[in-house]
Amino acid sequence: MSQITSPPRKARQAPVPAAGPDDGARARRVSRLKRRLTPYGFLTPTGILLVILMVTPIIMVITYSLLDGVITNKNPAFIGFENYAEVLTDPVFFKAVRNTLVFTLTSVVVHFGIGLGFALMLNSPLLGDRIKGLFRVIYILPWLFTVAIVAVLWRLLLSPNGVINYLLGATGLTEGQTEWLANPSTALAAVTFINIWSGYPFFMISLLAGLQGIPRELYEAARVDGAGAWAQFRHVTLPQLRPIIISMALLDFIWTTQQFALIWMTTGGGPIDATEVLSTFTYKLAFTRYDFSVASASAVLVLLMSMVLAFFYVRHQKSRD
Amino acid sequence: MSKGANVGRFIAVSGAAALALTGCSGTADTGGATDGGTGDGGEVTLEFSQWWEPELPEGAFRELMDQFEEENPGIKVELLSGPYASTKEQVVAGAAAGTMSDVVGLDGAWVSDFAQQGAIADLTALMEEVGYDDSGLASQVQVDDATYMIPVVNFVYPMFTNDALLAEAGVDAPPTTRDEFADAAAAVTGDGAYGWVLPLSLEAPNGIQNDVMSWVWASGGSMLDGGQPALVDNPEVSSAMEFIQGLWDDGVVAPGAFTMKEQDKVEEFTNGRVGMMIDSLAHVNLIREQNPDLDFSISAIPAEEGYEGERGIPYASWGIGVAENSENKEEAFKLVEFLMSEEVNSELSSIANAFPGNVDSVPDFVEEDELFGTAFEIYQSGFPANEFTGLPVAEQLMRDFGEEFQRALDGQQSMEEALAAAQATWEEEF
Numbered sequence: 187m188s189q190i191t192s193p194p195r196k197a198r199q200a201p202v203p204a205a206g207p208d209d210g211a212r213a214r215r216v217s218r219l220k221r222r223l224t225p226y227g228f229l230t231p232t233g234i235l236l237v238i239l240m241v242t243p244i245i246m247v248i249t250y251s252l253l254d255g256v257i258t259n260k261n262p263a264f265i266g267f268e269n270y271a272e273v274l275t276d277p278v279f280f281k282a283v284r285n286t287l288v289f290t291l292t293s294v295v296v297h298f299g300i301g302l303g304f305a306l307m308l309n310s311p312l313l314g315d316r317i318k319g320l321f322r323v324i325y326i327l328p329w330l331f332t333v334a335i336v337a338v339l340w341r342l343l344l345s346p347n348g349v350i351n352y353l354l355g356a357t358g359l360t361e362g363q364t365e366w367l368a369n370p371s372t373a374l375a376a377v378t379f380i381n382i383w384s385g386y387p388f389f390m391i392s393l394l395a396g397l398q399g400i401p402r403e404l405y406e407a408a409r410v411d412g413a414g415a416w417a418q419f420r421h422v423t424l425p426q427l428r429p430i431i432i433s434m435a436l437l438d439f440i441w442t443t444q445q446f447a448l449i450w451m452t453t454g455g456g457p458i459d460a461t462e463v464l465s466t467f468t469y470k471l472a473f474t475r476y477d478f479s480v481a482s483a484s485a486v487l488v489l490l491m492s493m494v495l496a497f498f499y500v501r502h503q504k505s506r507d
Numbered sequence: 508m509s510k511g512a513n514v515g516r517f518i519a520v521s522g523a524a525a526l527a528l529t530g531c532s533g534t535a536d537t538g539g540a541t542d543g544g545t546g547d548g549g550e551v552t553l554e555f556s557q558w559w560e561p562e563l564p565e566g567a568f569r570e571l572m573d574q575f576e577e578e579n580p581g582i583k584v585e586l587l588s589g590p591y592a593s594t595k596e597q598v599v600a601g602a603a604a605g606t607m608s609d610v611v612g613l614d615g616a617w618v619s620d621f622a623q624q625g626a627i628a629d630l631t632a633l634m635e636e637v638g639y640d641d642s643g644l645a646s647q648v649q650v651d652d653a654t655y656m657i658p659v660v661n662f663v664y665p666m667f668t669n670d671a672l673l674a675e676a677g678v679d680a681p682p683t684t685r686d687e688f689a690d691a692a693a694a695v696t697g698d699g700a701y702g703w704v705l706p707l708s709l710e711a712p713n714g715i716q717n718d719v720m721s722w723v724w725a726s727g728g729s730m731l732d733g734g735q736p737a738l739v740d741n742p743e744v745s746s747a748m749e750f751i752q753g754l755w756d757d758g759v760v761a762p763g764a765f766t767m768k769e770q771d772k773v774e775e776f777t778n779g780r781v782g783m784m785i786d787s788l789a790h791v792n793l794i795r796e797q798n799p800d801l802d803f804s805i806s807a808i809p810a811e812e813g814y815e816g817e818r819g820i821p822y823a824s825w826g827i828g829v830a831e832n833s834e835n836k837e838e839a840f841k842l843v844e845f846l847m848s849e850e851v852n853s854e855l856s857s858i859a860n861a862f863p864g865n866v867d868s869v870p871d872f873v874e875e876d877e878l879f880g881t882a883f884e885i886y887q888s889g890f891p892a893n894e895f896t897g898l899p900v901a902e903q904l905m906r907d908f909g910e911e912f913q914r915a916l917d918g919q920q921s922m923e924e925a926l927a928a929a930q931a932t933w934e935e936e937f
Contacts (some may be wrong), residue, residue: 454710457765
C-alpha cells in the first residue's frame, strides 16, 4: 500500500522587516496600491479605446448639435437648442419616427415568430439529423449575405419585371407588374419584409440554443402531470426561453431602429417619404444638405431614444445576473 | 503632413464617425487625403483625388500622369482614386478638416458648397497669377463671378431610341418634338414594353437633372431667374412638367420609376423593354457589350412644338479644382493646365468616351464611330445645359424637387402645387 507523505508544515512566520517600521508600512501601502490598481491597468487599453472611439465622438456630436453650421462654417456660433427645435418642428422627422416604429416593431415581432417557429422545427425529435442539418443551413442563409447584397438581390426580385411578380402573376395572386418598392402604399411593407427575411436567423439561432438547453426532465414532469403539447409549450418552453426572448427582442429593437443601409440602398427613404426612417433622415441632413449641426441634433435624439432601450436591456441583464 | 493637419483630420474623421455611430450606420470613407508635400531634393508631390481612374481602362490615367511627371520634372502625382460616392465623402471630409488633396476631381453639384466653405481655390485668380489663357476652355463653373471648377470632360445626355421597337410600332424616325415623342411612346407601349423610362430614385436624385429638367433646357427654358429659383409662373417649366405628367397618366412610363436609378434605366433600355430614354453617352459601350443586337440610335432631346432655337443638352462633368489649403497651388495648376491642353484633353476624352473640355480637342471616337459622331454634332449644334451645376446643395435641390414631383405624379397634389412647394423649399436652401 502506498503512502503519501508530505513535508512537515512550517509554522507561519511573520515577515521579517528588512529595515525600519516606516519602510515596512510603506511597502505594504505600495503593495496594497498595486493590488488595487492592477485591475485598472488591465482595463486601461479598453478604456482608452472606449474614450477614443465612443466617448469623444459622442461628446463631439453633442457639441456640434449646439453650434450653428458646424464643419461648413469656419467659426460656428453657440446657438443652444435651436437645432433641436428645428428637428422637432420638422414634420418629416415625425414621419421618420412613425416609419421607424412601424418598421422596427413589425420586424422584431415577425423575427421572433419566424425564429421561434424554425427553432422549434429544428429542435423537433420528429425530424432526422440530416434533414435538420440541411434546413439549418437553408434557414441561416439570409444571415450570411451582407446588407448590400440583400438590397441588390431584393431590388431585382421585387422589380416590376422581377421573379416575385412573375411567380405571383403565374399563380394568379396579383396582376402584372406590381411596384413593390416604388409604390408609396407598399414600399414600407416591402422594406420591412426584406429586413425580416435578412434578420430572422439571428432569433432562430439564439432560440434554438435556448431550446437545446431546456432540461428534458421538465417536459417529462409536465407529461406526468398530464400536460399536452400546447401546455408543455406554454408552461415549460416559453418560460424557459423568456430571458433569451427579452434579450433578443431588446437587441433586435435597438439594431433595427438604426437600420440604414438596407433602406438607403433599396428606396433611399422614398418613394416621397414613405420609407423615411430616422437614420436616412439624419444621413440626408449631414451628407446632402451638409447641415452637420442639425444632423448632429437629430443624431443625439436618436441616441437618446436608443439609450432608453439600452437602459431596459441593461436592467434586464442585471436582473438575470 | 503637419501636426495641425493631423488633428484637423482626426476631428473630421471622428465627427463623421460619430454621426454614423449615433445617427445611422452609414459609413464615410474619409481617410487618405492629405496636403501635397515637398519631398527631398525640392521635389513636389501633388495629391490628386478623383473617381476617374477606376472608370477608365486600367493604367490609362496613370500613364497620363507619368507623361505629366516627365514633362514637369520635380513634380510627382499621387493618385487617390475611389468610386464616385466615396470620393465625394472624402472630399467633404477633406474640405471640413482642411486636408483636401492639392488637386481634386469635382462634380458641378458640389462646387458652390466647397466655394462657400473656402475649401477650393479661386481659379480665376490662379489663372491670372500664372498667366493662363482660358480662351480654350469650353466652360467654367463659377460662384460669384469667380471660377472654382473647370470641366475636363463632359458626358452629354442625348435621347436614345430603340429603333427596332419604334419601327415595330410604326414609328419611322426618332421624335423631334414633344408631341411626336408622346405619340411614339404611346405607340411603343404594350406587350410588356413601355415608351419611356424615367428614374426618380431619391437615393440618387440625378434623374431630376437628366431626365426631367432636360425637357425644359431642350426647349431653351430655364428653372432659374437671375440665379434664383423660378419654378412658379414659369411657362417653360410648367409645360415640361405637365408634358411629363401627361406621359405618366397615359401609362407610357416604365413601372418602378419612383425608386429607379440610372443603372436600372440603362438596364431597361438594354433589355429592349423601353423605346426611349435620356442617358449619358458614356453608356453606349456598355449597352453594346450587354446587348450587341440592340438596334438603337441617338438624337437630340425633343423640343416644344414650334421651338426653333438652340437646344440645351444636359451634361455631367469630370471637373477639376485646386484645394485652397494646398501649399503647391502653382504646381497644382500645372496639372490642371496639362489636362486641359489640346492633345491631352483629346486623349482623355477619347479613353473616357466623353466630350472634351478644350474647345480645340477632338476625341478619336467621333471620327471612328458613327453614333458618337452624331452625338458630337448634337453637342456642337446645341449648348451644354445643366443649371444645377454651381447651385448650393444641388443634390438636395434635386431630391426636394423629386419628392414634390413624385407627390404630383402619385396624385397627392397638382403639378402646380408641386412646383410651388419645390419653389418654397428651394428658396430656403438658396
